[in-house]
Amino acid sequence: MSSAGIQGVAGSPAVAGKARSDFRRVIVFSVVALAVIGVAPYVLDTFMVNSLIRGFLYAAVALTVDVLWGYTGVLTFGQSAFFGIGAYAAGLIFTHVGFSLGYAALALAAGVVAAIVVAGIIGWLSFYHGASPLYASVVSLVLPIVLTQVIYTGGEFTGSSSGLSGFESFDVSMELWFWVAGGYLVLLTAGAWLFVRSDAGRILIAIRDNEPRCEYLGINASRVKILLLTAGAVVAAIAGYAFACAQMVVAPEYTGFVFGTELVIWVALGGRGTLLGPVIGTLLIDTSTSYLSGNLPFYWKLIIGLAFVIVIVAIPKGLMPLIGGLFGRRRGEATVEVPTLVEAAATPFAGLEGAGRLAVELKGVRRHYGSLKVLEGIDFSVKRGELLSLVGPNGAGKTTLMRCLSDGYERSGGSIHINDHDAARLPPHRIVGFGIGRKFQTANAFDTLTVAESLRIARTRIAGPAFFSREATLALPKAALQVIRATGLDAVMGVEAKHLSHGMKQALELAMVLSLEPSVLLLDEPTAGLTKPERTMIGTILTDLVRDHGLCILLVEHDLDFVREISSRVIVLHQGRIVLDGTVAEVVESELVRTIYSGGLHAPAKP
Amino acid sequence: MIATLLDIVTSAAILYAVAAGLLIVFGVMKIINFAHGGFLTIGGYSALAVTKLGWNPWASLVFATGIGFVAGMIIERLVVKPLYSRPLDAILATWGLGIIIGQLITIAFGREVQFVQSPMSGAIEFAGASYSSYRLVLVLAATVIGVGIAALLQKTRLGLVTRAVIMNEDLARGLGINSGLVRFFTFSLGAALASLAGALITPLSSVDPNMGVPWLVNAFMLVLVSGVSFMSLLVATVVFGGAQVLVSTYVSPVLGGLTIVVAAAVLMRVRPQGFSRE
């Protein structure tokens, strides 16, 4: 795999060809699938045609579960609710107002709008900075429960538990509905396939792998999830609408959480994060249920339950990768692809209106955990072109200070301004917008993304991703390119980040942060675990950044030699307070600092 | 007025008994056990078995606790343990377990509603009002469960170790605590408590294979807003249980049924730490 990756750097034609072949494959797949669906009603009996109409629409909803859960890591039990909203929009309007083409269009619009509104509310409830994924899952469970109760209480208006039936609908044959439902599913699957493999689709995986890091790369993960939920809601509502029109019945069952959990079961069994797996899983299980549940009513559900638990425990990727193992492996290697690196047109550093004044200004910043004071009365300011090192023994509050600088929720009191913007109570992705770029101590951003993909994620805020394709080039700022070329990262662009050496991971982290084009760079132990030559190189890069690009760099570092070599200013923290703020020389000569470190001045860097 | 007050107290007690087992599992393992409803059902059917065997109805409490503990031990080893590192998958697996438990019970006992002999029935005079005596017994039972858990956590070595794992599992492991064993014990204890709660609530109603489901989501919500503290759980059950009773009594039982889930969801959004202090 690695050698292919390195050679793949060579040029763009391969990549462009790659992207084209993706597109071609989708078109071939769609045409074949549509042809099969076109012929199917003439071959299958009425029973199968009717079953598959429902199966296609269920599978469309299962796709949304897969994109949300399999790709983005949002476990949802509530997609059934959106299906129900679409179905009830049709059922209610056709029953109480009547049926005409105009009303049909109105019902579709009403269903989609209602789904968007509900998804917006659920998204607001579920996704916010610091929300636990567990909470989102439970909220997704609450939605269908509440909705079902509303329908029950609706009495004759909603048909209560009996649902609505006997309303007029499109007077067309079941064959036509088969084509409509099948066509919808094929187009959705094709669209979703292009989307998840596109540059934008990589963002979903980045969120699944490491949501906090996405926030620090300026991506509003909550918004991405809300948008995704809303899109999924629309897809499900349209499926529900088609269901009500074709089947001429709506029932609370279709909005309920049992259906919602069945969708998750189908996706899990089929293979989450594979798109085709959930579709095949849904069609197979739903159809076989017709055959088997009559013969073994209780055992069938037991078998499904057992299969589900076994798959979750033993084969979490589901059955699709097992089935598709034969040709899947070939495809797996073929997906290593590498865009050409080019230099980005210099976008002005964010927040440059603060140029010449203060890059960072802290006043009375505090951080308390209960009665434990980790930071107290921190006041200092930094100008552009300064390279400030924060030093101090373990537990002095250095990393906490970094955290407060990059996340408005972190501090307990005091004010922070970045390039004259008030950090207020803003989440990290907003603070990134003020010009902050934070490099973390631990370098393991996105496990399943390649180097190139990771760098592109970091460019999302500035460049914006392509939604249904992959760009053949990756434009990065000069500083990031320097790091990449100097460390040899450009030879491993197609390698998954988790396979890199420690030093390479650190370099990738730095390159990602520089890709944000920050004006204030926060670095937490950039040299930890690096070899001496690597350390020297990083030091050179940092001083160049300050000199050539006018950056302001704040550095937390244990390696005091390194600090001495590159800093223009040093702040010493001890027990949550600033004890010294001065030049390198002042700090080195300070008796106080000697006491604090109590001989540990040259202690080896902590990993 | 007195009756409403008693309703609030007894409803809170029932909710506390039902949610306690879920809370301890959540505290230690950081997962929501979706099989909790299944364990409640196991408790109900344990009580049914006691009735069918003709034992003293009070024996069902001990019997249900034992059955629940054993079921918890088996499930922890087979299903939950392999999923320590995948919490969302653990939730799904316990969901699947809930289905399996429900179907097994259906196959073994039938789908129909059945009855457990109540240890006591009828109403007693309490503060000038006639009130169901068994509901009052449940307040006592919930108190015993609460005090029992507190004693277990505060007074025993096992409790100390468990608290350490709740606070910081990595650190606890670093200190040589066998956190796997703590998880094993906790899950089994959670299952035992759920089963006990199931046996406690059946005399109020009846047993059927889905009896646990209506309790499940309310219990999730109470646990989520309680963080990992049993004191917070007490506050949450009184506040939300009270709200539920008041809405049911003065507005509509249908809205009352949704009070806990909706109020808790909104509370969590506005105040993510819920009722816990930090």
Place this chain on the structure above:
Amino acid sequence: MIRRLKRSVLALAVCLAVPAAMAADPVRIGIPVGLSGANSVVAPSVVQSAELAAEEINAKGGILGRPIVLEVADDGSGAAGAQKAFDSLLFQKKVDTLISMETSAARNAGLPIVSRGKKPYIYTSLYEGRSCNKYLYCNAPVPEQMVAPIVDQFMKKFGAKTFFLVGSDYAFGRGMLKFTREYIEKNGGKVVGDEYAPMDATDWTAIISKMRSSAPDAIVMSTAGGAPNVTLTKQFKAAGLKAHIGNLSVDEGTAKSMGADAEGTYITASYLTTLDSPKAKEFMAAMQKKFGANLKTPNDLSVPQYDAIYLYKAAVEKAGSFDSDAIIKALAEVSFDGPRGKVQMSKQRHAPLNMYLGQVQKDGSVKVIETFNNVDPGEQCPNLK
């Protein structure tokens, strides 16, 4: 293979019983029923009723010389399962008719499929009424038939003036109590409370508190079957309130299992096991003979199934063919004198029925208090020809 074997064994048996004429294709009767889900408790008794009817008819030469074959399918007691069951029966098993007791959600989900399959469908469950479709007939009670006996008893016999209505929040609960309220108010009574609990609720504390404070003369209950029904009865008993109790959703079997808790409760039914008409006794004896120890006690939900198969036979014979339109026309015109008395679906696709007012005794048995003959189902489907 096995099915074919079964079929040929059956055909063989039929040939032995009635020669020559029975070699014809069987009449397939589809029975979508809730083998799993909420209806799974009562479903076996429904299937048994159908089996007895089929056996009796086959022993006498079948329908127009063709033997009956029953095709049972599980509808999961809900809409999604019903769609599968109806599709499978109509388009795979190619049944000639559908006759079954189901939930309202399952019936509603099946109706559009029946419309496409164009086969007569006899619905045999008591329900909230007003389900109308070109292919649909109903031969079980609707609110118009169930409510009056209880309310009349309370108002006329006991002089009750104030009523409290309590139900589960679902179609049947709401439909029944809506009619009950109208009926009480029409007759000069007063409804002092009208409360619904969620369908799966088993805690009736708040509603019982309201009952206590409004102190009604009588209470009419219409909850979901199973747990809600039982818990309401038990918790009401435990609360120690005094009022006349009418329950529109308790069946004989449930009453039996509740025993003393339900003592004194009034119920209405079109069939009770304690009916002492010759036809009812004959039916019970035949059921006992056929099923012996495996007998699921016949009840108000299963006996209409038995009646309906005979009604279908009569309609086919009157129509003289298996033509759907002719059978549908004939179904309103034929009658069957069975365990419930004479049943004819002559009123807007529904049947005037003999209704029985019963009272639950201490041992859980139901004593017939009064009989109401030919109770009219009212205006169910005025727009259907």
